[in-house]
Amino acid sequence: MTEPLSPEREQEIRESIPTVYGPPWTVHPDWDDGTWRVMYATDHPLAGLVAVVPDYGSHLAEFIATARAAVPELLAEIDRLRSAAAAPVDRAALRDRIAEALHGDQTPPPTAPWAEEQPLDREYFLRRADAVLAVLPPVDRTAVLRAADDAQQAPGGGAP
Known part of the structure; x- marks a missing residue:
């Protein structure tokens, strides 16, 4: 096709x-x-x-x-x-996932899991997540899926 x-x-x-x-x-x-x-x-x-x-x-x-x-x-x-x-992108959930990823990527590693982190520490990583979100363009998920489908359909496309 x-x-x-x-x-x-x-x-x-x-x-x-x-x-x-x-x-x-x-x-x-x-x-x-x-x-x-x-x-x-x-x-x-x-x-x-x-x-x-x-x-x-x-x-x-x-x-x-x-x-x-x-x-x-x-x-x-x-x-x-x-x-x-x-479905619209849930920016709040995305913000939380980014903050959790930043929290887990610390050196040295965090001593507490994200869910148990102190409120001030959580706020620090949430502000960093806000900075990441501020530079990301709005996401059109339909366009992303179409682009992935086009890449898959292209000659030589698909899984390696």
Whole structure:
């Protein structure tokens, strides 16, 4: 895939998911004719057939069966990531994490954990965290995620 998923294509995918015949779908060999049968769960012995795949298509049959559960899971992950990207950055939590990191990076190392540090010492590191935050640009998390996706999609991109 070289182009981002368009909203129209995403909607097509969402609408293509059957509302009946829920997962799990399973694959069963038909020993009589050598085909593979993709079946949905049902109590009726003559129902449940989704697809018949030729004998050489066992991997395709497994893909079809797996896709019934996997596609909704992937769409849910898209929704989760979009929600996370759209969520505002919690500056107070970020300030506290920066202060805790600065506290832990002291030489000599701190004698008390961050949560138990004295109020004046905590205030010192929180002021240092404020100085760090003052020079950071505002973060557009969606742009950061898109840039990471672009890097992943680029030739030679991805994990080393």
